[in-house]
Amino acid sequence: MSLRRFWYSFLPLLIFAALALFYEYQGNRLSALMLGIYSLFFLVYFFIPLVKQPLIMYMVMSFLIVGLGWQNGAVLNPYFMLNGFFLVINSIIDLSLKSFRIYFFFQLGLAMLSFYLHNQFHIAWILLAIAISYPVLKWNEIQIEKAEQQEMYEKLVSEYRKLKRQTHESERAARLEERTKIARNIHDSVGHKLTALLMRLQVLMMQERRPEYEELKQLASDSLEETRHAVKTLQAEETEGISSVLQLIRKLEAESHIHLDFTLKQGVLSAHLTNDQNIALYRVLQESLTNAMRHAYSREIRVVLALNAAEDLAFTVKNRVHEDKPWEWGFGLKNMKKRVEELDGQLHVYQNDNEFVVAGTLPLREENMDAL
Incomplete structure (x- = not known):
């Protein structure tokens, strides 16, 4: 109850x-x-x-x-x-x-x-009882049917979400297996051949000291190192969700020399974002940082990521401004709003109390569960 x-x-x-x-x-x-x-x-x-x-x-x-x-x-x-x-x-x-x-x-x-x-x-009480019996009993029958339908719906939704998770995990496992296979092939073919080439160049250098051999050896060594790096990258697991966005933002923070005050609410790190949502969220934060670098009063930006009541991802980006003056929707802000709305999200941009605020939501329901 x-x-x-x-x-x-x-x-x-x-x-x-x-x-x-x-x-x-x-x-x-x-x-x-x-x-x-x-x-x-x-x-x-x-x-x-x-x-x-x-x-x-x-x-x-x-x-x-x-x-x-x-x-x-x-x-x-x-x-x-x-x-x-x-x-x-x-x-x-x-x-x-x-x-x-x-x-x-x-x-x-x-x-x-x-x-x-x-x-x-009195006989009137009997007639009244007969009159109310049918609607009351029918009401109970309707309520029981609604409760059963709701229970069945919740079971179907639960099974659907479970199936989606299993499908997602299966696809992810298949991708990782394919990446591992490609990495193994690169290691066994290209890596071994480059290693053999380096050994052959080393022998030639010992037999005859020529400058071009040294250049070829360096080129082969660099190629082998890049191949090893590519193999490690392919063998590593994919980074998904908010974590991938945070890595990109931290890199952007280091490059722009702006301090980001990140606040992550409970459940955010486990939220699953699609590739399009990852890109949209990153672009929103990137554009917000760009605006802050142009117009911010300080070099600090506050970013809050949370799950709202509807279990959607809610994001808020705030930065100080020099003065409370009118602002316009530039190309960057318009493009940012369009990108979010194309993913059924919402974006609001406003300014108050010497703060410029970009706030919005992205739906996290798998395959638009609310459309069922």
Whole structure:
């Protein structure tokens, strides 16, 4: 039970209880036993989310309400009846189709019995019960179907995400295997041949000291070193997500001599970005740094990356400006906004309190899950 739904159901019960007790107080019929029964009533109510069979708890609460009416004597308290009716409404979502029908007719029988014992039984009550039976039972049926559909939807979404993760991991493993294969081929063919060439040049240099041999040896040595570097790069795992963007930004920070104050909120480093999103985020930060170098008051830029309530990546870039003056959408800002919006993201640029702010979001839902 969600917190909002708990208060929606608890507050009306509390109000009806207060009205019932006030009604008894006005008739000088309020007693310690009545207060005790109502306390037990709410205690049972709080246990409903904790038990596997809420039907039993609802029946106990109905018995307590009827007990309050019987203990009251000949006067029928209308607020007791409202408590009972609201229990039926509240149980529509908590009980299954079969359990709700059992409880509905059980509660209906108790209500008719209460009217009979208080000498207020009338045919009109039976007609009213018949009139409300169908819509209430139908409402329960609709709620059960909605709950089942929601549960099925969540299972399908979970399975879809699991399948997407497996597919992503399989593709990644295939790419790494292919890269490893290419690296092995380069090492076994080009690397060995360059090594053999170096040895042959070394022998020639020992036999005959000629300047061109030295140049050829240096050229072959450089080629071998570059080949080894390429092999290591191919064998290394791919860097994905925010980490790859951070590496690029740190390199840009070193080149521009600007200090970046990075704040990474929880969950950001594990967020998966597509290649297009990686590029878009990097370009946004790059353009922001470029603007800061031109117009910033200080050499420090604050960057915040976080996941918002919708589990999308939210980014904010702030830097001080010389003065609060009008600014225009230049080519860089327009291109940056277009790039983000093409990925279904949002970008906002504004200036306040001597700060220039670039803020936006990029959707992280895999394959636009929200489109399902």
